[in-house]
Amino acid sequence: MPADESAMRALVDALEEPALIVEGLTISYANGGAKSLLGAGIEGRDVRLAIRHPDALEHILTGRSAEVDVTGIGEVGRPWRVVIRDLGRGAAFVRMIDRSGTVSAEKMRIDFVANASHELRTPFSTIIGYAETLADESGVDAELRGKFVQTIRDEAGRMLRIIEDLMSLSRIQADRFVVPHETVDIAAVIRTAVANTAHVKGSGNCEFVIALPDELPPVQGDRGQLIQLFDNLLSNAARYGCHKPKSKVEVTAGTDGRWVTLTVTDHGPGIARVHVPRLTERFYRVDEARSRGSGGTGLGLAIVKHIVERHKGLLEIKSEVGKGTSVIVRIPTGRPRAS
Numbered sequence: 001m002p003a004d005e006s007a008m009r010a011l012v013d014a015l016e017e018p019a020l021i022v023e024g025l026t027i028s029y030a031n032g033g034a035k036s037l038l039g040a041g042i043e044g045r046d047v048r049l050a051i052r053h054p055d056a057l058e059h060i061l062t063g064r065s066a067e068v069d070v071t072g073i074g075e076v077g078r079p080w081r082v083v084i085r086d087l088g089r090g091a092a093f094v095r096m097i098d099r100s101g102t103v104s105a106e107k108m109r110i111d112f113v114a115n116a117s118h119e120l121r122t123p124f125s126t127i128i129g130y131a132e133t134l135a136d137e138s139g140v141d142a143e144l145r146g147k148f149v150q151t152i153r154d155e156a157g158r159m160l161r162i163i164e165d166l167m168s169l170s171r172i173q174a175d176r177f178v179v180p181h182e183t184v185d186i187a188a189v190i191r192t193a194v195a196n197t198a199h200v201k202g203s204g205n206c207e208f209v210i211a212l213p214d215e216l217p218p219v220q221g222d223r224g225q226l227i228q229l230f231d232n233l234l235s236n237a238a239r240y241g242c243h244k245p246k247s248k249v250e251v252t253a254g255t256d257g258r259w260v261t262l263t264v265t266d267h268g269p270g271i272a273r274v275h276v277p278r279l280t281e282r283f284y285r286v287d288e289a290r291s292r293g294s295g296g297t298g299l300g301l302a303i304v305k306h307i308v309e310r311h312k313g314l315l316e317i318k319s320e321v322g323k324g325t326s327v328i329v330r331i332p333t334g335r336p337r338a339s
């Protein structure tokens with residue numbers, strides 16, 4: 001091995017990613033990451049047997065410095081950046097950087113932009129369509145004109161809500177490492193959110209039953225965000241769970257000293273099991289037509305998830321078709337568990 005051999009090994013060992021030194025066709029040294037990726041006994045072996053990826057091998061065997069993106073080393077489909085550095089005298093240093101995280105983050109960004117554009121384009125097209133019809137003076141009577149104007153208002157309102165929700169989501173995400181510091185009275189938060197829900201379509205059928213213990217410890221949190229969290233959960237219960245008059249929506253809270261556990265339960269149609277893990281994805285809706293019809297943007301539960309994460313809490317959605325849905329939120333009190 002060229003240069004100072006033990007210093008070179010120490011450097012290779014210090015890397016978290018799989019890294020090797022190849023001399024000629026032989027792997028002369030491999031760190032722990034490389035051994036767990038390519039096999040414990042790769043030192044001393046022919047590099048062509050250890051790395052069977054033609055593109056990566058081609059670059060490694062030339063021994064010239066290069067960087068190449070390949071997929072499939074170790075595991076089918078896994079993306080890697082292979083960095084090769086010429087060490088002189090026929091030796092090369094090879095480092096493999098796992099790009100799965102970057103690739104999936106890129107995919108998420110692309111999907112998000114595509115979804116957001118689609119969501120905004122739908123109301124936008126409707127507005128343009130109706131505006132053009134109105135601009136054409138002939139044949140639109142006063143009653144129809146009134147309906148068209150109302151549709152334009154509704155669709156513009158929907159666009160505004162999507163934009164406000166997206167801005168709110170990015171603010172919450174931007175603050176995700178900022179520890180919320182207010183001392184929040186959860187009972188007051190629940191009461192405020194129940195009052196806010198009175199404006200939601202469908203809430204006229206809801207009967208909110210609030211069951212709180214006499215003494216609920218305050219949580220360290222962001223009051224505005226916790227109200228937003230309950231606004232979203234209660235408006236979902238009202239929209240999707242209160243089709244019949246006098247439908248009960250239960251809001252309960254409890255504590256074990258360490259966590260405050262908050263539950264919103266409705267007795268509506270419930271959600272099929274396949275949908276539950278995807279509910280907190282942005283723009284995910286079970287019944288698109290129903291959600292849009294009631295003014296939903298599909299961002300409510302994504303916002304809930306991020307608020308819970310910022311509070312270092314836990315979110316659980318339990319639902320049974322035909323029976324109803326419970327959303328359970330646990331927020332730490334900031335106190336050690338009561339003994």
Ligand SMILES: Nc1ncnc2c1ncn2[C@@H]1O[C@H](COP(=O)(O)OP(=O)(O)OP(=O)(O)O)[C@@H](O)[C@H]1O
Binds near residue numbers: 271284
């Ligand atoms: N309590 C519930 N009962 C049945 N379905 C629900 C319930 N809560 C949510 N859902 C389903 O989950 C989907 C996602 O909910 P989410 O709150 O994220 O979006 P939304 O209600 O459609 O729009 P908004 O952004 O206005 O809240 C809803 O479209 C609905 O299909």
Ligand SMILES: [Mg+2]
Binds near residue numbers: 296298301
């Ligand atoms: Mg919602």
